[in-house]
Amino acid sequence: MKIAITGGAGFVGSNLAIRFKQDHPAAEIIALDNLYRPGSELNLPRLDEQGITFIKGDVRNPSDIAKLGEVDVLLDCAAEPSVLAGHGSDRDDKARYVIDTNFLGTVNCLEHLRNFGGRIIFLSSSRVYSMAALREIPLPDKNGRFNPDTGAVGPGWSEAGVNENFSAAGSRTLYGASKLAAEMMIEEYAEMYGIEAVIYRSGVIAGPWQMGKVEQGVFTFWMARHVFGGALNYIGYGGTGRQVRDILHIDDLADLVASRLTDIGNHKGYIFNVGGGAKNAVSLGELTQLCQDISGNQLDIGSVIKERPNDIPWYVTDNSKILQTGGWSPQRGTKAILTDIHHWLVEHQATLESLFTGELK
Ligand SMILES: NC(=O)c1ccc[n+]([C@@H]2O[C@H](COP(=O)([O-])OP(=O)(O)OC[C@H]3O[C@@H](n4cnc5c(N)ncnc54)[C@H](O)[C@@H]3O)[C@@H](O)[C@H]2O)c1
Numbered sequence: 001m002k003i004a005i006t007g008g009a010g011f012v013g014s015n016l017a018i019r020f021k022q023d024h025p026a027a028e029i030i031a032l033d034n035l036y037r038p039g040s041e042l043n044l045p046r047l048d049e050q051g052i053t054f055i056k057g058d059v060r061n062p063s064d065i066a067k068l069g070e071v072d073v074l075l076d077c078a079a080e081p082s083v084l085a086g087h088g089s090d091r092d093d094k095a096r097y098v099i100d101t102n103f104l105g106t107v108n109c110l111e112h113l114r115n116f117g118g119r120i121i122f123l124s125s126s127r128v129y130s131m132a133a134l135r136e137i138p139l140p141d142k143n144g145r146f147n148p149d150t151g152a153v154g155p156g157w158s159e160a161g162v163n164e165n166f167s168a169a170g171s172r173t174l175y176g177a178s179k180l181a182a183e184m185m186i187e188e189y190a191e192m193y194g195i196e197a198v199i200y201r202s203g204v205i206a207g208p209w210q211m212g213k214v215e216q217g218v219f220t221f222w223m224a225r226h227v228f229g230g231a232l233n234y235i236g237y238g239g240t241g242r243q244v245r246d247i248l249h250i251d252d253l254a255d256l257v258a259s260r261l262t263d264i265g266n267h268k269g270y271i272f273n274v275g276g277g278a279k280n281a282v283s284l285g286e287l288t289q290l291c292q293d294i295s296g297n298q299l300d301i302g303s304v305i306k307e308r309p310n311d312i313p314w315y316v317t318d319n320s321k322i323l324q325t326g327g328w329s330p331q332r333g334t335k336a337i338l339t340d341i342h343h344w345l346v347e348h349q350a351t352l353e354s355l356f357t358g359e360l361k
Pocket of ligand 1: 008009205211
């Protein structure tokens with residue numbers, strides 16, 4: 001078996017590459033990455049130790065993807081994953097970068113598979129869903145956090161979270177739009193050229209080896225601030241940390257993807273929401289409490305009243321569809337996830353402190 005992972009030096013890509021190698025020691029695993037993400041180079045020794053081949057390459061260049069040759073499975077994890085990419089001072093360089101990498105990069109992967117064969121697993125995002133519709137969900141404040149009322153339901157959502165039928169119409173950030181456009185091309189290539197494909201739409205994924213920053217990987221970033229110090233702010237929604245997300249441990253994602261690696265044919269064409277779910281949902285205020293309890297450090301968190309562009313008050317994954325396929329459910333709770341992140345930060349303090357206290361752009 002030969003497995004290629006684009007974005008293979010990133011958080012998701014490197015962790016999944018290592019998991020695949022552990023499950024299939026005889027398999028050839030190739031990680032392709034242009035090392036765009038600050039800190040991704042820290043994952044290279046981990047890949048090397050496991051016997052994973054690293055190719056420095058850019059998904060925007062078909063000639064770099066051609067270096068992968070024939071593959072059985074291509075896991076597409078290369079992305080500019082920030083919802084703020086293309087905003088403000090980022091506008092000039094990042095807007096084009098998001099589209100070229102997240103959309104055209106995936107098209108280049110599909111073209112490669114059309115020529116050489118092979119299946120695709122695509123890491124998509126909850127950000128394909130409509131921002132306006134997400135903001136319209138009624139969210140009473142319950143004990144300092146947003147949550148729909150018990151029994152409340154609407155189109156594509158309920159107290160259990162957002163499901164795959166939720167509206168994807170209207171603006172959804174450049175990031176979300178580029179992921180949705182890539183999904184649509186995958187569906188076309190699957191239908192037209194018989195490429196077997198599965199698409200996982202995740203909200204927040206977190207865990208060790210995530211080079212978290214404020215606009216992407218915020219749970220890891222929040223814990224890193226508690227360990228290494230530095231400023232944190234509750235931004236928008238009253239500035240008290242009431243906004244809510246569910247978190248999925250990277251190892252839970254790895255359990256899912258690894259178990260489906262040789263079984264994509266039975267799941268092809270399907271789009272699944274995959275997240276920590278309602279039991280793994282926390283507000284930013286609750287996240288602070290967990291970080292304090294685990295790290296033993298207390299920070300003064302600032303308050304910014306003005307909402308951040310592209311923010312949403314609540315996103316929780318309704319996992320019903322993926323759960324119905326059987327054999328998988330998230331096993332690690334929020335405390336376990338944050339404890340694992342804390343251990344990693346402390347164990348690798350010498351290399352990680354400067355990264356997390358520097359200007360992560
Ligand atoms: N982490 C999350 O919470 C989360 C949630 C939902 C979806 N996802 C998706 O999972 C995938 C992986 O995200 P991640 O969290 O590992 O982010 P990441 O930034 O850690 O990893 C992405 C990797 O892609 C690489 N990359 C960027 N541009 C590239 C290019 N043009 N060519 C080659 N490599 C390039 C980066 O260097 C980085 O190593 C992305 O597709 C993202 O949209 C992540």
